[in-house]
Amino acid sequence: MKHYDFIVVGAGIFGVTAALALRQRKYMVGLLNPGDIPHPLAASTDISKAVRMEYGADLEYMDMVEEAIDGWQAWNEQFGDTLYHEAGFLMLCKHEADRQTFEWSSYRNLIRKGYRPEHLDDAAIRQRFPAFASGAYREAFFNPRAGFAESGRVVRTLLAYAAELGVDVHPRHTASRFECTGGRLTAVHTLEGGRFDTGQAVVCAGAYTPYLLPELKPFMKSTGHPVFHIKPRRPDLFTIPNLPVFAADISNTGWYGFPLHPREGVVKIANHGIGLEIDPDHDERVVTAADMRAFREFLRENMPALAEDPVVFTRRCLYSDTLDGHFWIDRHPEITGLTVAAGGSGHALKMAPALGDMIATVAEGGDHRWAARHRWRVLKPETRQVEEARYKKY
Numbered sequence: 423m424k425h426y427d428f429i430v431v432g433a434g435i436f437g438v439t440a441a442l443a444l445r446q447r448k449y450m451v452g453l454l455n456p457g458d459i460p461h462p463l464a465a466s467t468d469i470s471k472a473v474r475m476e477y478g479a480d481l482e483y484m485d486m487v488e489e490a491i492d493g494w495q496a497w498n499e500q501f502g503d504t505l506y507h508e509a510g511f512l513m514l515c516k517h518e519a520d521r522q523t524f525e526w527s528s529y530r531n532l533i534r535k536g537y538r539p540e541h542l543d544d545a546a547i548r549q550r551f552p553a554f555a556s557g558a559y560r561e562a563f564f565n566p567r568a569g570f571a572e573s574g575r576v577v578r579t580l581l582a583y584a585a586e587l588g589v590d591v592h593p594r595h596t597a598s599r600f601e602c603t604g605g606r607l608t609a610v611h612t613l614e615g616g617r618f619d620t621g622q623a624v625v626c627a628g629a630y631t632p633y634l635l636p637e638l639k640p641f642m643k644s645t646g647h648p649v650f651h652i653k654p655r656r657p658d659l660f661t662i663p664n665l666p667v668f669a670a671d672i673s674n675t676g677w678y679g680f681p682l683h684p685r686e687g688v689v690k691i692a693n694h695g696i697g698l699e700i701d702p703d704h705d706e707r708v709v710t711a712a713d714m715r716a717f718r719e720f721l722r723e724n725m726p727a728l729a730e731d732p733v734v735f736t737r738r739c740l741y742s743d744t745l746d747g748h749f750w751i752d753r754h755p756e757i758t759g760l761t762v763a764a765g766g767s768g769h770a771l772k773m774a775p776a777l778g779d780m781i782a783t784v785a786e787g788g789d790h791r792w793a794a795r796h797r798w799r800v801l802k803p804e805t806r807q808v809e810e811a812r813y814k815k816y
């Protein structure tokens with residue numbers, strides 16, 4: 423039986439970047455995931471995810487994404503493929519600017535870091551971004567150093583690279599039990615009858631993490647969020663540069679979206695709100711009639727050219743949602759050799775180029791400049807989400 427230095431449980435973006443980073447540190451690594459990889463139900467399996475430095479007053483996330491964007495461009499070069507599209511990021515504001523908003527704080531912090539985002543009034547929005555209804559937004563901020571990543575293709579590309587470097591990829595294996603001796607991990611068992619001999623494992627099971635490790639249930643839950651793909655009758659209005667990645671008064675509505683997808687030919691729009699609590703194994707993951715009504719209303723008011731166009735795909739995608747919205751990356755306090763890396767809380771994909779190094783360092787017992795806020799912590803039930811872009815209508 424092969425002995426692994428590390429078994430990584432889950433091959434979404436947390437798992438694949440962790441496996442790659444650990445293998446680059448010369449460990450013998452095995453990667454487990456149910457079914458095929460990328461798994462169709464994984465949060466990381468998607469046509470696009472936003473990459474933005476805009477995090478309101480939060481400079482640490484802004485720094486992390488700033489470094490990640492260099493990583494995204496390096497991956498484009500390394501793999502000779504445009505996995506990350508630098509389409510820019512547009513923050514639209516409905517209300518007379520209260521200077522303490524997510525948008526204004528992000529704008530000020532970008533300037534503090536030496537960027538020159540544009541501040542647009544209603545007329546400039548109409549002229550530059552004709553997809554939005556005239557007068558729907560009072561002002562906006564446009565930052566060209568941002569865009570979207572084709573996340574499903576990113577996972578597929580990194581997985582192939584990891585395998586090339588010697589990671590043993592084990593699809594159709596679902597971790598079900600951690601075998602321990604004297605509080606120390608000795609093996610990972612799977613539902614499919616596998617036993618993987620190892621002294622160390624990293625659990626990157628996304629929304630399933632609190633179900634695999636119930637001790638995390640008080641601090642992390644699985645929440646479902648609606649996603650819509652719409653086929654525009656006037657694609658010209660929605661292509662870059664007419665439409666970049668956008669946040670439509672996001673902290674007050676949750677709505678955000680993407681330009682026409684270069685491969686799929688659709689406009690993806692989703693809602694970054696509190697979502698619905700979902701048991702990933704038992705509950706349906708569907709977009710409701712109420713979601714669809716809210717979506718159509720949003721379009722009618724703000725993007726009328728899309729209001730009657732056909733929705734060709736919907737999905738309720740799951741966040742691995744910590745109560746405070748920070749990730750969960752730390753060694754298990756009671757099981758020696760077990761590390762958890764999850765809790766993406768709807769905003770981790772953009773950090774992918776920086777994630778692997780952080781997870782591998784923490785799994786080795788080291789410290790990392792961004793690890794502190796993601797460490798194991800006790801969160802009270804009344805803890806609130808802190809990520810400023812998130813629409814928090816509790």
Ligand SMILES: Cc1cc2nc3c(=O)[nH]c(=O)nc-3n(C[C@H](O)[C@H](O)[C@H](O)COP(=O)(O)OP(=O)(O)OC[C@H]3O[C@@H](n4cnc5c(N)ncnc54)[C@H](O)[C@@H]3O)c2cc1C
Binds near residue numbers: 435466598739
């Ligand atoms: C609707 C939506 C929109 C989002 N938009 C953005 C965005 O615009 N920008 C951004 O930065 N982030 C965004 N995110 C967040 C981002 O997608 C996630 O934070 C990230 O993809 C989480 O990665 P993960 O590896 O933790 O989880 P996942 O990608 O879900 O991967 C977990 C993997 O673990 C596997 N697994 C589960 N249980 C087991 C087990 N027992 N054994 C083995 N394997 C197991 C699953 O099959 C899966 O492959 C969004 C998320 C959603 C849901």
